[in-house]
Amino acid sequence: MVGAEADNSNLEWSLPVPSVQELAKQQPDTVPSRYIVDDMDCSITTVDTDSSDDHHVPLIDMTKLVNPDSHNEELQKLHSAFKHWGLFQLINHGVPDEIIRNMKEEIQNFFDLPLQEKKRSAQKPGSLEGYGQAFVTSEDQKLPWNDMIFLKALPVQNKNVSIWPQKPPKFRETLENYSEEMRKIAVTLARFMAMGLEIEAEEICKAYQGGRYEVRMNLYPPCPEPERVIGISPHADNSGITLLLECGNTPGLQFLKDGRWVTVVPIDDAIVVNIGQISEIMSNGIYKAPDHRAVVNRLKDRMSIVMFCYPDSSINVGPAKELISSGNPPLYKTLTHAEYLHTFTKRSLDIPFIDLLKI
Template structure:
């Protein structure tokens, strides 16, 4: 079992983590002057009509330009968020023997631990460990989650409920912004919730490594907690990248491939990646709203017009997952399977 978190500290970067010069982050343009939009959800009371239209406009504007935004005053207590970040950090700090039982390459498991990424066939490894968790329905999966750290299951259950609630509320606002029925994304399109918890230990030389490859998310929408560690997430913007700077107690929201397809390209799923830092470990928690495997995905009929014909064909979500794996998460490679023109 090769986990970066089993080593207390690295003095040098092992050869297998060093990327070729052309793939290193220092060779890409990063625009430090542009920040993601920050949207105030007014305490999470987004079921109210007060300020609702303004929030919808802000979400649609950010979604069309960036495919990303941050949300503050979302209604999730800081304690709930901090407890989740802490219990995940504690998991990666456990002795190797405690973690070993959860290590697996089987992506069908409700919980598994792994390192690097399964979406790159090169020999170079990414500087991260991660756990992938099926979270919802909770009662279906809770007994398959780790029992250690001691409060892991309780904290994860509480966090899942809270973040899923925010994701579904955001999807209703997006539906309204598209002039669809507000419950358009309910049901099979958003029936599941999965998490990917990433742990990036301090790296002796971040200029040589990558935390995670550029990719778009497979699912509908992602709500990400990235704590207060130095900036590690970067989003594609025009011809370069922008830093997604951490804001205390905020969440980063980004659109997945399914939202781009259902909206017939009105909203975009944008590539993002993770870089490393030399000072402190960084933990991020991506909570993804997922269709059922047999869900039929297609552009919403109301968004298809003579001037905007369907860009994507109908498919079953299960088939999309297979195509995503074949294309090794490459954005254009994935979409090529489903584009009509």
């Protein structure tokens, strides 16, 4: 979802915390104890320049997916990527360069604002939406090394206009345009996902066309002891599809693959696509929502824009009927959308969320 695991069974709100960006500006030699993760393990990290396909994040080309001459081959690549990795990098996705460029500039401009200006969009009690941090539910909880702003983008009636930043002046318009483009990609990917699973696609596409889109914009400042902190703790998303745009060339996003953390090396303007747990359930476990995390850099900051895409709330969350037979029973419960989200926000964190949904 919007971030990492917490230490409480209510994930619908977050306590206010200090700005990591302001802390980093002081150029400390060491990290405050509340940010130090005792069991942080970077020793198994590998970089996505490995010549082995087993440790190279798949690359999918949207132009090949929509081209009849190359469609079948690229669709099989997409199906394999979702099945064996749960993610891929998407190139030639069709989002206009200007919209990508403007979105990157506006999130940079937002985080460049004075702290007091950013706080005009601060989270309110009882809500995750706004500027701050996600899932901080106790005063002694370990904190991630990042600042973020989380906003509900679509449908329009879900927007909390009082939280959306008024500065920088083009931020709102730019995010609205960007959100519409992400919806187009999600609808298209939902169609191809259904084709890869050989299930009926129109209902899924319609569900994402009218679905819920929420955006988290992250800043990971430079850290004097990057090996002792975490940008975002390991987690799987509870969305249907997640679309991530890197705002620069600083690596930091890592996915767990065969017990090893694989770093996603940024490709200019590519979108990292990963499966969320709604799609894992819909595929009856054929596709897996991958665990992922963010690590930080000693010298450079990193910014990312993450769009969480959910199907329409009228759609039940359960295995697709075409994938169920006497020889292939459902592995997951079928819940209403409301029941699914309630289970997520009210669960005990001793058990992985996806395990609560298994039959």
